Amino acid sequence: MTLPTLPLELRQQIAACVDTIHRPSLYAFALTSKACHAASTFLIYQQVNITVHDREGLRRDIFRLLEALSRTDSTRHVQRIMIKGALQLDARKSKGDDRKPLWICDGLEEILENEETIHYSDRDVFRGQAVIEKFSEEDMAWSPVVSLLQAIPRLKDLIYDCPSQFPPSLLKTLHEQHPRCRLHHLTFRFRTLLWDAPCPYEIELATSPSLYKVKVACGWQDSHGDYDLNLEAMMQLATGLAPNLKEVIVLGLSPFLALQYFPSRGLWQGLPGYTSRPVGSLTSLSLKGFSSLRSPELLQKWARYTDFSCLQHLTLGGCYDVKTSGLTGETMEWVSQNMSFSKLRTLDVYLNRDDMYQQRPHYSQNAVFFFQTFQYLKELSVTGPIDSSIVHAIVSYHGQTLKKLSLNPFEQTFDHRGNGRIQRVIPMEFTKDHLLHIQAGCPALEELSITVWRNKSSASETELYKCFAKMESLKVLFLTLDCSNWHAPHDNIYDPESYAEDPARGILKETYINRAVDEALARSMWEVISKNKTGKRLERLKLWTTASIEYGVAEGTFWAIDVLNNLSRSWLITRVPRDDQDDITVRELGQREREARDARLRRKRPTETRNVFHEVWPRKEGSESWHDDWSSFPLQM
Structure with a gap:
């Protein structure tokens, strides 16, 4: 047959x-x-993605989509619609500030796919923002999407991510045409x-029976000193008002x-x-x-409005660029003594020692109880201060x-000499024993994200990669290759005399070697893990090469940073989805951003x-730039 x-x-x-x-193979x-x-x-039409730019473009795109759905008799297959972008009523008008945030310019959007970013330096004003009115020009500009919703018989989810x-008009269509459709409002x-x-329409939207998921950005007050009451409003909506x-x-x-205003x-x-x-x-x-x-206090407020024992997923703490806003030992102690999470299955937390001004000797104990x-x-x-007791x-x-x-x-690093507090704690370094403990204690682990400290591709570093091969259920691995030299500026017992030359030069050499991660080294890391793998095959390996400016060198810093940014490449290695082959695909993450950055910085400066x-x-011989001279140090077996 x-x-x-x-x-x-x-x-x-x-x-x-x-x-x-493998979705592309479909x-x-x-x-x-x-x-x-x-x-x-x-499957192809199960989710439809729409990117909005201007009114005419939206009309044209929806017309083509409806035509394709009709031709393939696929309107009945559409279950999810995602709307992204920003609608401009006049395509000829300026679209505002097109500068990309640093997050995207550094290529991190591609590396840390699901991470949120919060730009603290941005101006934020909400008083005076226009409210969309029914049958207004802006509302009627969405009529092509209304036509799409009317053509689809069974829509389950509408995801809205436009500013x-x-x-x-869309809310009215949801209520009338798709009363069971879930609205995910991400702005x-x-x-x-x-x-x-x-405004009555804002209340209608907020209390709509369609509203299922909400993402809201809010603060204590905005850049004009006006109070932002969105947090309190969300708490009230969570009680059942929505x-x-x-x-x-x-x-x-x-x-x-915002902090220059102090009104009551x-x-x-x-x-x-x-x-x-x-x-x-x-x-x-x-x-x-949230700092x-x-x-x-913040969790105490939320506990008055929603039952934490019903939660299945909980995230507490900062984003990638706000790591200082995590849970302290005091907060963790209160949670462990007062909260119940009987249904929770997914937990994402950022931690914070909060010891800049005074010591917190019970931090680890509180974290364990938490x-x-x-x-x-x-x-x-878990992101933040971690130690062996917490991992255990x-x-x-x-x-x-x-x-x-x-x-x-x-x-966090600080040198707060005003009160005699000097931070000397360095981030935890995962040893072979730690990884073997995780391997023995987590038999069902399928995805692991963990930090590995680079050590000049030494045999001891290679042994760490071999530990992942013993995790039988592991299929997806995300390694943060940390090349920082925290010991040099922080550790009292660090001995710079271990270098047989000028200490600063020796530290910089070591950092160059650690940060040099090219495709050849990425492939060899995959090979070490994959060829020794027991149980399930490794399907995906992501490598993020990173470090703070922690290599103990001030002289010639700017040129050194440019070089280190070029050497620090991140990679995604994926197994070709066929049982009869061991082929892989290798792709550099953030390559376009790195090359654009290199083009701006490609200048020669004779520095030390x-x-x-x-x-x-x-x-x-024959190289025109230092870009052509380097390569990674191979792993020692």
Whole structure:
């Protein structure tokens, strides 16, 4: 029996397997025959992505999409629609500041795919922002999307990620045409809470039975000193005022110029219709970027509005660029003594010693008790001060059920001589014993994200990579290759005399070697892990080469930083999804951004640090730039 003659149900099951293993292959499968195409359309059109730019472009794109859906009889297959971009009523008008944030310019958007960023230096003003009106020009500009929603018979999810306010025409269509569709509003924000009475449409949207997930960015007050009441409003919505709201993400802002205002904060009367309700039943709560997590107060407030024992997912603490806003020992102690998380399965936390002004001797003990508060976690991510006792508690209490684990050691550095406090704690270094402990205690672990300290490709470093091969269930591995030399500026017992030359030159040489991660080294890391792998095959390896400016060299710093940024390359290695082959694909992450940065910085400056570079990698005959002279140091076996 040939593939085209198989029953449609079997062909659809085959297409679903192809989609699960390797999404790009689904499109190739669909093109092989009419029978395969018929079996694949329900997966190809299951989610429709729309990127909005201007009114005419939106009309044209929706017309083409409807035409394709009609031609393939696929409107019945569409279950999710994602809308991104920003609608411009006039394509000829300026689209504002097109500068890319540093996050994107550094290529981190591609490396840290699911990370949130909060730009603390941004100006934020919400008083005076226009509210979209029903049947206005802006509302009517969304009419092509209304037509799309009307053509789809069974829409399950609408994901809205545009800065403009959600249009009334779309809300009306959801209520009338798709009453069971879940609205994921990822740019939600009240604009009229400071009015005598909030705008009726904002209340209609906030209390809509369609509203399922909300992401809101808010602070204590904005750049003009006006109070931002969105956090209090979200707490009230979570009690059931928004009847089907289950997932809330709050990004805590600290807007530019906000701290120059010190007005007294009056008592807010609350949202219209809000009374003292029983606590709500959110299933997911994310509080990111909040420095107020240093005390239990924020969690105490939320506990009055939602039942934490109903949560299945919880995120507490900072984002990539706000790592100082995590849970302190005081907050963790309060949580362990007062909270219950009987249904929680996914936990993502950022921690903070909070010891800049005074010592916190019980931090580790509080962290241990904190992680013992939870049961049967399947996914856990921890960023911040971690030590062996904390890792032991995590593995002991959650290792048997963990399928996904992320451990990212991070320590604040400071030299606060005013009160005699000098920070000397350096981030935890995972040893072979630590990795073997994780391997033995987490038998079901499928995904692991962890930091490995580079050690000049030495045999001891190679042994660390071999430890991952013994994790039988492991399929996805994300290694942060940390090349910092924390000992030089922080450790009292660090002995610079161990270098047989000038200490600063020796440290810089070592840093050059560690930061040099090219494709050859990335492939060899994969090979060491993959060829020794027991149990399931390794399917994916991501390498993020990074370091703070922690290499103990001040002389010639700018040129050295340019070189280190060029050497520090990140890689994604993926196994080709075929059982009869061991082929892999290797791709540099952030390559476009790195090359653009190199083009700006490609200049020659005769500095002392350049001479150090060529002591590590002598000039090659015929090379026109140092870019052509370097290569990674191979792993020692």
